[in-house]
Amino acid sequence: MKAVYFKSASTPFAKDALHLAMEKLFEKVNVVEKRDIVAIKLHMGELGNTGYIRPIFVRKIVEMVKKQGAKPFITDTTTLYGGHRNNAIDYLHTAAINGFNMASMGCPIIIADGLLGNDYISVEVDGNKINVASAIYEADCLIVMSHFKGHGMSGFGGAIKNLGMGCTSKAGKAWQHAKSKPSFNEEKCIECLKCIKFCPAHAIEYEDKIKIDYEKCYGCGACTVLCEQGCFYINNGNEFQERIVISAKAVLKKFEDKVSFFNFLMDITPRCDCCSFADKPLINDIGIVASNDAVAIDKASYDLIYSYAGKDIFYEEHGIDGLAQINIGEKIGLGDKEYKLLEI
Ligand code: SF4
Ligand code: SF4
Structure with a gap:
């Protein structure tokens, strides 16, 4: 059973403030060593979206990484479609508007698949060549911070989707979307x-x-x-999710035991942070979970939301079984869906 650590969003005292809890969560799943170059992967939000992870949580992780004597950078990849993150220049402008820049984060922000989204390292998984974004692939260590929310094509998005879709180049994303x-x-x-x-x-x-x-x-x-x-x-069975999971496995092939995950079960909006709007959350904030296993953390996140809502709010919203990505993930060896939830 994989350990998944949980900090409830219920914080009646200043000493329990969620950004401070990040320190405890980080220590539980820390894999950073001195002099490591550490990619902190997150979605910094489309212009107009307000549901993405709040910058203060990211800043806290940056501080913790620096404390280990390592070198962090914040990263994401360009989008396949238009919008305000389609190339590195537009993305960095959008990130700054949304609160992420060198001054606010205390480390550089590097768009991992280059200026136009064509910078990648090809990694083979089960006969498929997956285009992993270069700057992520070349790091020593990966920290994946994911906003857990609904998604119109995969039911929900968490750590697995952040790895598979979020860490690949434009061509990698196109391959995932091709069957959709x-x-x-x-x-x-x-x-x-x-x-x-x-x-x-x-x-x-x-x-x-x-x-x-x-x-x-x-x-x-x-x-x-x-x-x-x-x-x-979209009516294509699970092919979209399957390709995301295969791509996630390609990313983890590089990192194996040098990866940590943080899922934020807050501002649980119906759709993803790629939308230029956020909509009201489907449920109240639940908290933050951390783990070293991508499948376990997404399963724990889904279970927590299900237990608070009493139903699958994502299936109700999109009619898509998001659990498919978790089941496929376990089947192809991405991680383990059996977990133990440990509250801090
Ligand atoms: S899914 Fe196809 S038709 Fe729909 S917006 Fe994208 S490219 Fe256009
Ligand atoms: S209703 Fe939808 S499909 Fe029809 S024209 Fe408008 S946007 Fe296009």
Whole structure:
């Protein structure tokens, strides 16, 4: 059984403040050694999103890493689609607006897949070549900080998704999305034509009715989130999740026992931090969990949310079984879903 440490969001006294609890959680799962170059991977939020991990928690991890005599940097990768994080320049501007820069964090911020998202190291997993972002791959140690929330294509996103999608280059992301082209429900369409503008691949056309050009579509999923009538939906079984998990395994192949995970069960929004809005949380804040196992921490996060809500709020929201990524993860050796929850 893997250990998963839990700090409740209930903090009635100053001494229990959550940013201070980060120190205790860090000590429980610390794998950083003197002189290590440490990649602290997180999603710094799309412009307009307010659900991402608060900078104070990240700053605390930076301080703890420095205390070990190591060299931290904060990192993420560029997006496949448009928005304000599609290249390193736009991402660094967005990160600064959202509270992440050298001065506030106390360490550099490096976009791991380079200026345009094409900088990667190819890693083979089960016959698949996965493009892991170079700056992450070249670090000695990886700390993965994940905002646990809903996701329109994987049900929910936590540590596994942050590894698999978040640590790969543009081509790596494209491979994961390739099997996820949306279907279209014509009956719901009110012909507002907004989707023609927001599709980054210019794959949506109007000729008497809305049509998807599947040659151009690269399955980014933006239309499934942005169409207010819910006309687009993904119906591809678990292939998207399977590819995320295989990609996560490629990232961990480099780090093995040099990785720690922190999941934030706070601001548990329906959709991911890639959206340019956050929406109200589906449930009250629960707390923070930490572990050295990606599968165990996501299973514990899911179980905690289920036990507080009394139901699978993510399935209710998206009709997608997010547990598939956990089950596939255990099956292919990414981690262990049996865990012991230890409250600090
Ligand atoms: S955004 Fe949705 S409702 Fe509007 S035209 Fe596109 S599919 Fe139809
Ligand atoms: S049709 Fe939808 S999934 Fe395909 S590229 Fe356009 S927005 Fe993305």
